[in-house]
Amino acid sequence: MKIVRKKYRDYLVQEKFKQYGDCLVEMEGYRDFLRKSHIASQLPFGLIIIPIIQMTFANVLENDNWQLIILAILARICLIIILYLVLSVFHEFIHYLFLFGNKTKKFIIIGGSGIEVASVYYDDFITKSHDLIVTISPFAVYCIVCLLMFLFNVNTLFIYWVLYLNLAMSNVDIINFVYTIIKVPRNSVVYGNYIYSEQITIGRA
Numbered sequence: 453m454k455i456v457r458k459k460y461r462d463y464l465v466q467e468k469f470k471q472y473g474d475c476l477v478e479m480e481g482y483r484d485f486l487r488k489s490h491i492a493s494q495l496p497f498g499l500i501i502i503p504i505i506q507m508t509f510a511n512v513l514e515n516d517n518w519q520l521i522i523l524a525i526l527a528r529i530c531l532i533i534i535l536y537l538v539l540s541v542f543h544e545f546i547h548y549l550f551l552f553g554n555k556t557k558k559f560i561i562i563g564g565s566g567i568e569v570a571s572v573y574y575d576d577f578i579t580k581s582h583d584l585i586v587t588i589s590p591f592a593v594y595c596i597v598c599l600l601m602f603l604f605n606v607n608t609l610f611i612y613w614v615l616y617l618n619l620a621m622s623n624v625d626i627i628n629f630v631y632t633i634i635k636v637p638r639n640s641v642v643y644g645n646y647i648y649s650e651q652i653t654i655g656r657a
Contacts, residue, residue, distance in 0.1 A: 455560040464575050465646050475651045482631060482645060489627045497620065504612050508532075536617050539594070543621050546590040547572040552582075577641035577652055580632065587629045591622035 469476055512524040544560075551558060557575040578586070594614065601611050628645050640648040 455562060457562055461559070461561050461573055461644075465644065468643055468647060472649065472652060475649045476643075476647045477649060478647050479631075479635060479645060482635075485631055486624065486627055489630075490623065493623055493627075497623075500619075501616060504609075504616055507609055507612070532613065535613060536621075539614065539617050540621060543590040543594075543618075544570065544572050546593050547586055550586045550589040551578075553578065573644065577643050577649070580636050580638065580640050580642055580648070583636075583642040584629060584632055587625050587632065588622075591618060591625055594618035594622075 508528055509525060512521055512528070515521050515524070548558065551572065551574050553574060553576055559573045559575065561571050561573045574586075595618065598611050598615050598618070601614070602608075631645075632642065636642060636648050637650055640650050641652050642648045
């Protein structure tokens, strides 16, 4: 599996338009829908994390030694960052596992809007139903894992952080999931979150 820059993904999208022409339909309004949905989700995210932060640092502030307080705060922040990075890697790996197609067409895309991010990309068409499964799979898997941790009495605060980070990482996935359900016709094949076609079959794609 190759690691490529975001520009290469844009090149692949343009090549699909050259190859299939009028058979393809661009997902109009996708970026605007994504932007507005992302902005609308920020307030709930902010409200959710406040009690989790309070639980995380509550007992730290009870210490009288300010040096120990600073060290404890920094240590917990580092643990949260490490947890986020680990969950992010597995998040993309779950996407990868649910892409059942040709391994040579799977890429890691590096790049983003303002920050460097890594994501799994598949250079071929997949059915709408498969696209929906791939999109929502990390969110669903982490929710199941959190339920199992709860049943086995894992630390409640740790579960809260996993749930919150899962929700944060899956924010765009959930938006894509909803958009695809609403906008993409039932029997279409999908290429990324950019184009779809009702005329192309998987056998020819």
